[in-house]
Amino acid sequence: MMQPIVPRHVYYWVYGVLLALTLLTVGVAFLDLGHLNLILALSIAICKALLVMLFFMHLRYSSHLTWIVAGAGVIWLAHLLIFTLSDYLTRGWLPVGAW
Amino acid sequence: MEGNGALAEQFDDLAQQHEAASLGMWVFLVTEILFFGGLFAGYTVYRATYSEAFREASHHLDLLLGSINTAVLITSSLTMAFAVHNAQEGRRRALIVFLLLTMIIGAVFLGIKVTEYAHKYEQDLVPGIRFAYGGPHPGQVQLFLIFYFVMTSLHALHLTIGIGLLGVLAFLAWRGHFSADYYAPVETSGLYWHFIDIVWIFLFPLLYLIGTH
Numbered sequence: 001m002m003q004p005i006v007p008r009h010v011y012y013w014v015y016g017v018l019l020a021l022t023l024l025t026v027g028v029a030f031l032d033l034g035h036l037n038l039i040l041a042l043s044i045a046i047c048k049a050l051l052v053m054l055f056f057m058h059l060r061y062s063s064h065l066t067w068i069v070a071g072a073g074v075i076w077l078a079h080l081l082i083f084t085l086s087d088y089l090t091r092g093w094l095p096v097g098a099w
Numbered sequence: 100m101e102g103n104g105a106l107a108e109q110f111d112d113l114a115q116q117h118e119a120a121s122l123g124m125w126v127f128l129v130t131e132i133l134f135f136g137g138l139f140a141g142y143t144v145y146r147a148t149y150s151e152a153f154r155e156a157s158h159h160l161d162l163l164l165g166s167i168n169t170a171v172l173i174t175s176s177l178t179m180a181f182a183v184h185n186a187q188e189g190r191r192r193a194l195i196v197f198l199l200l201t202m203i204i205g206a207v208f209l210g211i212k213v214t215e216y217a218h219k220y221e222q223d224l225v226p227g228i229r230f231a232y233g234g235p236h237p238g239q240v241q242l243f244l245i246f247y248f249v250m251t252s253l254h255a256l257h258l259t260i261g262i263g264l265l266g267v268l269a270f271l272a273w274r275g276h277f278s279a280d281y282y283a284p285v286e287t288s289g290l291y292w293h294f295i296d297i298v299w300i301f302l303f304p305l306l307y308l309i310g311t312h
Contacts, residue, residue: 005184037308056296
């Protein structure tokens with residue numbers, strides 16, 4: 001009553017798609033695609049995570065405030081990863097001698 | 100509907116009370132994202148630095164068991180979603196059945212995980228306890244396995260806590276604690292359970308799938 005009740009068939013659909021994406025990510029991992037392997041694996045994982053959040057975790061049916069909180073988690077995680085990698089991945093780009 | 104004892108006095112109505120509960124859980128989950136995020140960031144740095152050794156080390160994980168466990172955990176998320184669904188509709192028996200089912204499937208995941216750990220022990224691939232590796236980059240392979248064990252055991256710890264939570268919920272449901280007006284503990288425990296699923300959704304490709312091609 002306080003939250004719209006999600007029809008059962010939606011859960012079955014999401015479950016089916018999640019299993020299909022799992023098979024897909026395992027299958028794709030056997031192909032040698034260079035850098036694309038990592039990009040594909042992470043894209044599929046992000047799709048799966050979004051499906052779980054939107055439907056199983058009812059985010060799609062939740063208030064904007066909940067969206068902001070969930071989004072804040074993702075944004076802070078992005079900060080953590082981007083600022084860490086901007087250090088480690090760029091070491092050696094410039095010919096700076098040892099300190 | 101309201102005024103039957105389900106509504107705590109500080110809230111205007113049941114909808115507001117329900118939203119406060121799930122919002123609080125989301126705030127907690129954000130701290131959990133960053134808790135696991137530190138490990139993911141550490142993993143990413145060393146994966147970028149020692150990518151060859153990490154690919155090599157990933158070969159030693161059991162892809163079949165890892166894939167089965169992914170499907171098992173997704174299935175437990177489905178049964179958890181059905182538990183919440185039945186709580187929303189006030190069906191007590193179905194709620195208890197789906198809670199117990201989710202606990203059992205969660206336990207199956209842990210059982211498979213323990214089997215994998217046992218295999219690693221037999222193969223001398225447990226850093227710090229029993230480690231002997233003949234291939235190239237033994238130190239870096241060891242580092243990968245440390246990430247593997249710390250991340251998956253931390254995940255398994257969360258799952259164990261989740262199973263305990265659901266056990267408490269099943270007991271409370273059996274005592275008639277929940278109704279279509281009041282099921283916030285079921286909803287918030289569901290959020291926690293699905294979060295554990297999401298962590299595994301990222302752990303699986305990052306640990307198991309990087310060395311297959």
